[in-house]
Amino acid sequence: MIAISYRMGTKTYLLGWSLLCYSLFFLVYFLWFHAGWILRFPHFIRTVNPLMFLTAPFFYFYIRNSLFDKTGLNLKDTLHFVPALLHVLDLLPFYLLSYERKLELAKLFVEDPKTLNLYANGIIPTYIVDSFRIFLMSAYLGYSLWLLYRCNPSWINPLREKTLKHPLSVVAFLFVLITFGYFSYHTFWMIETLAGFQLPGLLAFFTWVTLAAIAVLSIYLHLNPEKLHDLQQEKISEKFVNLEIHSGSGMEDKGEFQVEQLGTIKRIADLLTQKQVFLRQDLKVGEFAEMAGVNSRDLSILLQKVYQKGFRELVNHYRIEYAIDKLKEGYLDNRTLDALSRDSGFNSRVTFFNAFKKEMGVSPSEYWSHFQSGENNS
Helix, strand or coil: CCCHHHHCCCHHHHHHHEEEEEEEHHHHHHHHHHHHHHHHHHHHHHCHHHHHHCCHHHHHHHHHHHHHHCCCCHHHHHHHHHHHHHHHHHHHHHHCCCCHHHHHHHHHHHCHHHHHHCCCCCCCCCHHHHHHHHHHHHHHHHHHHHHCCCCCCCCCCCCCCHHCHHHHHHHHHHHHHHHHHHHHHHHHHHHHHCCCCHHHHHHHHHHHHHHHHHHHHHHHHHHHHHCCCHHHCCCHHHHHHHHHHHHHHCCCCCCCCHHHHHHHHHEEEEEEEECCHHCCCCCCHHHHHHHHCHHHCCCCCCCHHHHHHHHHHHHHHHHHHHHHHHHCCCHHHHCCCCHHHHCCCCCCHHHHHHHHHHHHCCCHHHHHHHHHCCCCCC
């Protein structure tokens, strides 16, 4: 997946690195301790442990780059690798143990793998390192979910059918399971080790939860490459951009746009049609411009040229279209106009009412009445 993603120029390789770190950790744990390979290579004890500090950052990079159409990593992103480097330094005293001592420990670990976390320590006790790692994993996951919510609140609602169809939502949900399984395993391991309780069934259960989530995510990635490689999204955005450019009044020719402007137009179309960022009540022009990769002044000029609308007018246009779709789906059968205004991205019913009437010529309630009676509201 990493190789294909690199070749296609997509962002999935970041997710691939996260899964590779997870998979190596569990594969090595099985081969070295349960299969006894570590008896032949005792110097490899704890060599893959720092990789677990990289799983959460790579997942976050994937979500961030996918949402904001970023490419690769920047210099500041290297700070995210500091915990892994610090863990390597923490383990240096253990790495420098003699071959004889490591072989002695390897025999103990093969006989009882749970003792690994008791005797294969660095400067800092393993349970503190694991606790800090779980905290970081939870923080990265929480921030990634928050980014998804900011772009589209419906993407993190597991009760919506749309959520289950969106690749970023599926990936996020499975990473929640992975983090939950990993967190639970280490929580019960610490209870068993430090308090003396025997919980082998729970440890095995949460180990399998983590492995199953990793396996399902890996299968999903391989069965849905067109979604995670943005192929469908690119086609939709391209089609939408061409339609907007040729249908807009006052537009002479697509050729008047420079190559970089066409890229920005595609990102704007994607933000509005695919990511539906207009559903966010706190959406500001500066933030939208940053997501589109352009400054606020150039954004305003581009919106006027392509859509013949200003930023606020364009956002309200998409919000009204969204509200109309919801009305036609029967939203008001069991919900209120206040709820519809909030779900459409408006911060008040009054703002929703004024924008709707300006766009459609009638109020939302009048539109709903006409629709129920079968009148045309186009």
